[in-house]
Amino acid sequence: MKSVFVLLLCLFTQMIYAQTGQITGKVSNNDGQPAAFVSVQIKGSKKGTTSDEQGKFTISNLKGGNYTLVASFVGYKTLEQKIVIEEGKTLNLSLELLESSEMIKEIVVSGSYIANRTPTLGKANIRPLDLPQSTGVVTSTVIADQQAIRLGDVVKNVSGVSQTETRGGVAETFSSRGYSVGIAGAGGSIFKNGTISNTMGFPDASTLESVEVMKGSSALLYGNVSGGLIINMVTKKPRFDWGGQASMLFGSYNQYKPTLDVYGPISKNLAFRVVGTYENAKSYRDVVKTDRTYVTPSLLYKINDKTDVLLQVDYLKSNIVPDAGVGTPNSRVTITELPDAPRNRFINTSWAYNNTEQTSSYLTINHKFDANWKLTAIGSIQNTEVKGFGVGVPSAIATNGDYTRTLSAVHTNEKDYTAQVNLNGGFKTGAIGHQLLVGADFLRISNVSHSFKFTSAAGVVGTAYDKINIFDFSKYVARTDIPTIADTARTTTPQNRYGVYVQDLLTITSKFKVLAGLRYSYQTAFQSTILNLEKNVERRGATADKSDGALSPKLALIYQPLKTTSIYSSYSNSFTINTGTDINGDNLKPSIIDNYEIGVKNEFLDGKLSANLSVYKIINSNFAQTALFDRNGNPNTNTNIKELSGETTSDGFEVDFNGVLSKNFYFLLGYGYNYMRYTNTTGAVGSQVEGEQLIRSPRSTANGSIFYTFDNTKLKGVKLGLSAFYTGNRFAGNNNVVGLNGGLNNTTASLSSYNALIPLSGFATVDFSVGYTFSKVSVLGKVSNIFNEMNYIVHDRYSINPIAPRQLALTVNYRF
Known part of the structure; x- marks a missing residue:
């Protein structure tokens, strides 16, 4: 009797879904890169979803008819596309979002903030909910609104991070989970654009797009670093x-x-x-x-x-x-x-x-073989x-x-080469x-x-x-x-x-x-x-x-x-x-x-x-x-x-x-x-x-x-x-x-x-x-x-x- 009930339930489910259609697709940005976490909605309806880390999305159980699909993400122009759903069929779409300079400018002025950002320090672009590590990202919006001058003005917005100083007060150091982050390249825990950085002379916060913090151990990705945190400017x-x-x-x-x-x-x-x-x-x-x-x-x-x-x-x-x-x-x-x-x-x-006196240069080459x-x-x-x-x-x-x-004097010259x-x-x-x-x-x-x-x-x-x-x-x-x-x-x-x-x-x-x-x-x-x-x-x-x-x-x-x-x-x-x-x-x-x-x-x-x-x-x-x-x-x-x-x-x-x-x-x-x-x-x-x-x-x-x-x-x-x-x-x-x-x-x-x-x-x-x-x-x-x-x-x-x-x-x- 139980098996018969299950069989009838499956047949009923198939009948229901046979009368509906679905949408699958992929969202890319204007550079051809997969666009993750994009909101994809049916206009005027509660049906919708969010693209995954590969830009893919699916919306199921849609009745046949004409709809307007809306794709939106902060910093890009909202995309609206007319679609037709046929019952029992799947509509495959490729959506491309274009960068909106006006929206970006509006965001900077208004002071918006995006929760749970993915730090580039993670190297693998793992979405926040999939990353088993405590992180913090402070954006340029927060930096500007707080009129931050020094790196220390920024990282204090991250839980568990406190500021200390070096001898003579000539540079900032930071503490998290009981461990200090050094100033020099040899310390190995402060980065700029993903590469090791010496922070003597105090980095200037006003030139930063964001400051990223990964707490706990990051030895897998960066080797000999602090057990408490690493910071990326x-x-x-x-x-x-x-x-x-x-x-x-x-x-x-x-x-x-x-x-x-x-x-x-x-x-x-x-x-x-x-x-x-x-x-x-x-x-x-x-x-x-x-x-x-x-x-x-x-x-x-x-x-x-x-x-x-x-x-x-x-x-x-x-x-x-x-x-x-x-x-x-x-x-x-x-x-x-x-x-x-x-x-x-x-x-x-x-x-x-x-x-x-410090001079730094960084060269980054990105090559996409395909979408994956x-x-x-x-x-x-x-x-x-x-x-x-x-x-x-x-x-x-x-x-x-x-x-x-x-009397005490110092004259040091540190050269850091990274690849x-x-x-x-x-x-x-x-x-x-x-x-x-x-x-x-x-x-x-x-x-x-x-x-x-x-x-x-x-x-x-x-x-x-x-x-x-x-x-x-x-x-x-x-x-x-x-x-x-x-x-x-x-x-x-x-x-x-x-x-x-x-x-x-x-x-x-x-x-x-x-x-x-x-x-x-x-x-x-x-x-x-x-x-x-x-x-x-x-x-x-x-x-x-x-x-x-x-x-x-x-x-x-x-x-x-x-x-x-x-x-x-x-x-x-x-x-x-x-x-x-x-x-x-x-x-x-x-x-x-x-x-x-x-x-x-x-x-x-x-x-x-x-x-x-x-x-x-x-x-x-x-x-x-x-x-x-x-x-x-x-x-x-x-x-x-x-x-x-x-x-x-x-x-x-x-x-x-x-x-x-x-x-x-x-x-x-x-x-x-x-x-x-x-x-x-x-x-x-x-x-x-x-x-x-x-x-x-x-x-x-x-x-x-x-x-x-x-x-x-x-x-x-x-x-x-x-x-x-x-x-x-x-x-x-x-x-x-x-x-x-x-x-x-x-x-x-x-x-x-x-x-x-x-x-x-x-x-x-x-x-x-x-x-x-x-x-x-x-x-x-x-x-x-x-x-x-x-x-x-x-x-x-x-x-x-x-x-x-x-x-x-x-x-x-x-x-x-």
Whole structure:
């Protein structure tokens, strides 16, 4: 009886569908590329769908008759096409969407935001719901609305990401899931246009199309990168329609910043874009000032419908005054015992400088074999030269505030050469779908650093300069003379990295998918060469060549009970090759990092809203950090001298809720919780305290922004925005160390001066924006840190820096 019922049900279903028709098809853009996530609807009906990552779509169960099919996507002209459905038949269509320059311009002005964007850092163009990893993409719209200047102004819009700074405040660093992202190419976790980038001199946010963040392990795709996050800066690209804008930003402390952006076609197949900006500003910190020039020209050449070549170049000249913050006296253990100094107090010399000059070029070639297979080749060259002079970091400030300043200088030149090739393809083996990525990459880093001799006006050679008191500047008379400086030695340290990787997203069923991948990395750190410039004699460094190889696997299970919901669980393993040496000059052993993550991603209202949650645990077998002491037991100020401090565990969760409800209204909300602590320090140098939270990493971070532009009222053209950012409790100073028994190598180093954690309270800053747009002119103003919150950014164990007070910014923009 049951089988008869099933048979009748099948016959009835076939009869129903025999009386209806369906539409199948594929959507492409004007470049012939598959257009994913395009809304395809029957006009005047609730029937519709969204194209998949290959641009394909199906609409079933349509009665026979005449219809109008509507295909739409942000940035493209809406396509309407008359169709005729015949009962029992399938209509196959090929739809092409054309780029709409007017719509793009409207989007930029109105401040819309697209939720759950796919980061190009993923290399495989996997749609957000299929990507088993927490990500964040901040668009140029948000960058412009918030009047962002620095990269740090942008990434704080991503949940779980906090800002720190380098020694001397000459560059930004960032922390996520307990791990820091370095500034230099050797750090390997900050990228520009998909290739490794040195961020000395502060990248300029106003020239960026977007900033992408991938949290957790990305070792499969990029090798030796941070276990916490990687960041990619995407610069603005050429367009085949004429346009541009000119703007001027005025800010507190005599800040002014003009920017010019021009783009258009040179010929039918060749387009250009030039973005340039200049910034001059003083600071809420005494003596500190900025003078920067940044230019980014680019060319896009479409050889044919299948191949295009993109050439991007940028030039940065950044002259700033280094700022070591307020200093932290030895054995100070509470924030109330820190210097009771005004926010503007500056403890470097009045003549200190740090100048960066950087030139970068990027070449990207895309070739589409057919609708399913694509090859991308990327190459880049970056040269970064830094020159600076002043006094060293405040590493030995006495309890009473006395600070003996010693001279310090820097002259480095880093050259980064990168190349990568990625092959993407979509195919099926039986009923299983594949989205395959096969790739290889190469990186060469050559770093040249200099040593110096300092001579005072009286002819005294040495690093000693003077003494000040950070509590009471009137206690001593600070020197203002500038000693002479001479290069005495030049050290060249090269390294090569290679990697090959394969990744496949397998669609087992419409609800169950598997992402699996494996990477092999090989790195060689070559023995340095040291040239004595005074005697013109060259010798080899003490550390011999060192090579390491590693496998980095990743496996993720993805379950999608609904088309708009994805649940995933992933495991990845990375092999971090630690740079620098220990106190004896020996190379450090690698660290093995296991990363576990589960998450849920949701999309609502046809993708206008997204709600994502991720929970993670990261276990580092041996965490590398700057050594407290050198081999003689003296306080170590050389960041290249490190120690393995033992196992650490970082776990927490992140929540994001972002959306665009109309072209005039978008919001971003995020929260992240992290607890990174020492979990096994047996055998570590000195031995850290198990269970103790690591310095710099906050327990909680949160972000929220909302922008609305009035359209159909008497307030048409008025824009209002509110942004708030929270950084939770964290520690400055030093993590506690036990077991050194009086010092290293039988010295009498006193540990008591270096085992003080300085607890810093959490703080929130609130920014308010208001603007008006009329025709092609817009004016946008902002009051940042409205409530004039006072707190600190942690440099490292030696110093902290007060955050910026309440400030004003006003941008006048003309779009043409």
